[in-house]
Amino acid sequence: MNFDKLQAFAASSPLLTSIFVVVTVALLFTEVARLFRGYKALRPAELTALINRDNALVVDLSASADFEKGHIAGSRNVTSSQFDPENKLLAPARNLPVVLVCRAGNASADAAKRLKKAGFTQVYWLEGGIAAWQQADLPLVKGR
Known part of the structure; x- marks a missing residue:
């Protein structure tokens, strides 16, 4: 898979792309919070x-x-x-x-x-x- 295909998929599937971004941000936030909780x-x-x-x-x-x-x-x-x-x-x-x-x-x-x-x-x-x-x-x- 190359970058052009990825861009085409993101353009044709905005809902799936949005869900992917939200889940990725949530996972990153959870892992960073775990590092700093003490x-x-x-x-x-x-x-x-x-x-x-x-x-x-x-x-x-x-x-x-x-x-x-x-x-x-x-x-x-x-x-x-x-x-x-x-x-x-x-x-x-x-x-x-x-x-x-x-x-x-x-x-x-x-x-x-x-x-x-x-x-x-x-x-x-x-x-x-x-x-x-x-x-x-x-x-x-x-x-x-």
Whole structure:
């Protein structure tokens, strides 16, 4: 395909060309925003490495009942409704790696944003949450 054919297609299909431009701009915006948000998404294998290498604090934002059904070994439970960057568990970890986890990954991403705004320096969240952890065949601990 050469440039002349591309121009001819764009001229004959303005709707498709517009959709392509909008999708491209949206993807670029999303990727640039991800670079500057200040916290990083982790996959389960990356979280395991961070726990083993840097002794990261893992904070599970699940409801207490869900936490007891299964959580990542060593994680601490702070429900979303009680989440506060000044929490006695979180405040001392301001300069340590803190990883936020929830069931699906949505609440933990929002909480990561709050921690970063509060001045925490090493903030992470488990992309896909506990569901992604289970899909990676990694173990969960039951009980408190």
